[in-house]
Amino acid sequence: GQSLEQPSEVTAVEGAIVQINCTYQTSGFYGLSWYQQHDGGAPTFLSYNALDGLEETGRFSSFLSRSDSYGYLLLQELQMKDSASYFCPDGHNQGGKLIFGQGTELSVKP
Amino acid sequence: DAGVIQSPRHEVTEMGQEVTLRCKPISGHNSLFWYRQTMMRGLELLIYFNNNVPIDDSGMPEDRFSAKMPNASFSTLKIQPSEPRDSAVYFCASSSGLAGGPYNEQFFGPGTRLTVL
Numbered sequence: 001g002q003s004l005e006q007p008s009e010v011t012a013v014e015g016a017i018v019q020i021n022c023t024y025q026t027s028g029f030y031g032l033s034w035y036q037q038h039d040g041g042a043p044t045f046l047s048y049n050a051l052d053g054l055e056e057t058g059r060f061s062s063f064l065s066r067s068d069s070y071g072y073l074l075l076q077e078l079q080m081k082d083s084a085s086y087f088c089p090d091g092h093n094q095g096g097k098l099i100f101g102q103g104t105e106l107s108v109k110p
Numbered sequence: 111d112a113g114v115i116q117s118p119r120h121e122v123t124e125m126g127q128e129v130t131l132r133c134k135p136i137s138g139h140n141s142l143f144w145y146r147q148t149m150m151r152g153l154e155l156l157i158y159f160n161n162n163v164p165i166d167d168s169g170m171p172e173d174r175f176s177a178k179m180p181n182a183s184f185s186t187l188k189i190q191p192s193e194p195r196d197s198a199v200y201f202c203a204s205s206s207g208l209a210g211g212p213y214n215e216q217f218f219g220p221g222t223r224l225t226v227l
Contacts, residue, residue, distance in 0.1 A: 033215070042201060042218035043153070087153065097143065097166060098216065102152035 004090045004101065011107045017076050020104045022088035024069040032064045032071040033098065035087045043087065043100070046073070075106075083108045114219035116202050122225045128190040131222045134183055135204030143216060144177055144187050145201040153201070159185065192226045199223050 005023045012018040022032065034046040049055055049064035049071060061074040075082055085105050089098035115134040123129055135142045143158040157167040159179045167177070174193070179185040189196055203216040 037153075042220055043203075043216075044218070045215045048215065097155055097158050099155060100145070100153035 004088060004099075006086075006088055006101075006104045008102060009105045009107070011109060012078055013109050014078055014080060016078050017074065018078060018106065020073045020075075020086050020088075020106065022071045022073070024090065031091065032062065033089055033091060034062055034073045035089065035100070037085045037087065037103065039084070046086075078108050080108050080110070082106060114202055114204055114217055116200075116219035116222050118222060119220060120223045120225075122227065123192055124227050125193055126191045127226075128188065129192045129196075129224060129226075131187040131200050131202075131224070133185045133187070133202030133219060135185070135202070136206075136217055137183065139204035139206045139217070140182070141205045142179060142185050143203040143205075144185070145203065145218075146198045147201065147221075148198045156187070189224075192224075194226045197224055197226050 006021060010018060010020060031048055031050040033048045035043040036046050037043040046060060047055055047057055047062040049062050052064055052066055054061055054063045059076045062071065064071040071088060073086055083106055085103040087100045087103040089100045091098045114136055117132045121129060141158060141160050144156040145153055146156055147153045154169055156169045157177045158165055162179045162182055174191060175189055177185065177187045187200060199221045201218050201221045203218040205216045
């Protein structure tokens with residue numbers, strides 16, 4: 001079954017900062033990926049954390065704590081175009097595959 | 111590079127008909143994945159190939175679904191016979207990661223929106 005948890009919906013206002021959490025039920029996973037999917041579109045890769053700590057790419061940052069089986073995606077200076085679904089797929093010991101699940105739907109309001 | 115190419119982009123068919131979805135992965139990628147996305151079930155992995163060999167088909171819902179990868183540049187997903195509950199968006203993705211490797215950035219195609227009446 002699915003071994004990760006993330007909130008189903010998050011709402012925030014334009015210009016704000018939002019954090020989308022991702023918690024793994026299993027330990028010892030290899031790393032944490034994040035994907036973004038706009039409504040009707042294809043998922044696209046955002047980031048990958050191989051090691052603990054914070055990775056920053058422009059307005060987006062991703063954090064990983066392997067000891068806590070926990071990570072998050074931080075979006076700063078939110079824009080309307082950030083409204084999308086965000087996935088932290090489980091790649092732990094999956095033999096090269098990623099398990100995506102339902103993702104978190106982010107709605108950015110004016 | 112053109113990215114992952116899928117065809118058709120939209121397919122409307124009647125229950126009982128055979129449906130064939132096509133995918134051309136990014137040149138040089140050695141892993142190919144088929145996904146299905148619905149509101150109820152999210153983004154589900156159906157099957158994936160590495161070096162044209164099916165590695166894991168545990169996500170294939172039933173025998174009505176089959177997938178092939180005859181060469182490194184082409185794969186098909188077939189549903190026969192199709193049913194209304196098969197209505198979904200089907201994505202194909204490819205990656206250059208080694209099977210079992212920890213880093214597997216996947217590149218998704220635009221998807222095929224299938225409607226079975």
